[in-house]
Amino acid sequence: MFVSRSMTRKVITVGPQVNIFEAQELMAQNQIRHLPVVDESGRLLGIVTDRDIRSALPYKFFKKPPGKEEKKNFAQLKINEIMTRKPITISPSHTIQDALLIIQDSKVGALPVVDEDRKLKGIISVRDLLRAFTNVLGIGEPGTLLCILVEEKVGQLKKIVDAITEENISFGSVLVARYWEKDKRAVFPYLLTQNVAHVKEKLTNMGFTLLDPMEWYLDQLPKNE
């Protein structure tokens, strides 16, 4: 659950004096969009994104890559002139939940990971977080997802887990999500089996509502009213 476990450790970095085209090429080669800028001792000075670079170059370069002469005019442009200084960072001992909330809040695509001396330890991107949550959702393992609507009161989950366990079925994951009806929760057990017909019938007989799959949702959209 810690950033140190989910971050990318082998970070591609640049020094502050690197020119803008070199940085651009480095990102393209490595298929990355964030380039931390560090000093000789590995301390973080700032960060540059592919977007920062594009904004610093004239629009015409998009349509037609610059020729040698044109490039010359911009070659003096160094990274430290366009980088974001003091970017939002996170420490290796923060959790991926922290990272998720910070990224959601700050609208950045990646956070440099630094220790107390501001030395760069890694980078954690939206991509790394997605990988972690893909794993949490158990998408990679063969199984069947159910969605059960329960009243929000103590002991509901236990009943469900017990009923499923009695059938000798293992869990890949269990998610609990808010439901749009007040005092209701949607429970999503991911069962590592193809054989769910009997357990579905059992849960229905126990009085639980199995939600129509087309009504499932994990995400509560912000209310507009």
Place this chain on the structure above:
Amino acid sequence: MSNRTGFLYDERYRQHLTGNYHPEVPDRLPSVYKGIADAGLLEKLTLIEATPADLKWVETVHDRNYIKRFATACAAGNSIFDSPDNQMCTVSYEVALLAVGGVLEATRLVMEGNLDNAFCAVRPPGHHAEVDKAMGFCYFNNVAIAARYIQKEWGIERVGIVDFDVHHGNGTQHIFERDPTVFYYSIHQHPTFAYPGTGREFERGQDAGYGFTKNSPVLPGNGDAAYQKLLQRDLFPAFADFKPEVILVSAGFDAHVDDNMSDIELTTEGFTWIIERIVEMAAWYSKGRLISVLEGGYSLRRLPELARNHVEVLLKG
């Protein structure tokens, strides 16, 4: 009715026992048989008897150690293999070999030209079985082994597989995903809502096999209309390009509205439409050569009519 159609049925397929509360029960096969027999179709069909498959064919798909592991687990009296889904008994290994052997025999008869097509009512099913792993009630991948047999024994280059079981045939896909000579097409309930969780639209094959795998996931609650639209959009043009020389069908009947294994609502007529179109494609591209192999389908009430209609379409051509 003009086709010479084979029908593989063997009482011994009932000997693979799966314990309590398991949908893949021996009674599925008598249901299939009854539907065909009661409609008076048996006399129009060539009955095919199963013999155990030569291991050399099983080994064209499955890992040798896996085959050994399965044989040993079975002989030791283990009641499950690789996952609690795969319930078995002491003769399940032999029955699984008999399923492969029966399908290969049906395939041989079609390839020799003695039959135009065939329907193989086998158990256990096969399309979830991976190279080295039993999954989803499947041990040996019957259809995948038949595809390899067709290529190696009969010098055929391009084999097309159509899988309309409501679950994605992960095993078959993975076995051929790097292979441009076997086209795997599957239509199934969307993997977010159904076992095994693979078969998304963007799974198109790997490396040289890219473009020779195609998946049409169907959202819960859909039925005939969605299937017809997707098959027209995804399968027909793909096979028109690929021109399979033989077509193999993973015929699962669990997408039926009355089958509680899924949330797909195909009607009996919907299934007829699908197999009619596949038989048509076999006539266009494959000299009619088509071998259909039973996968899932758990509604004992609906299996008789589904099997009957399936075979009627094969006979009619």
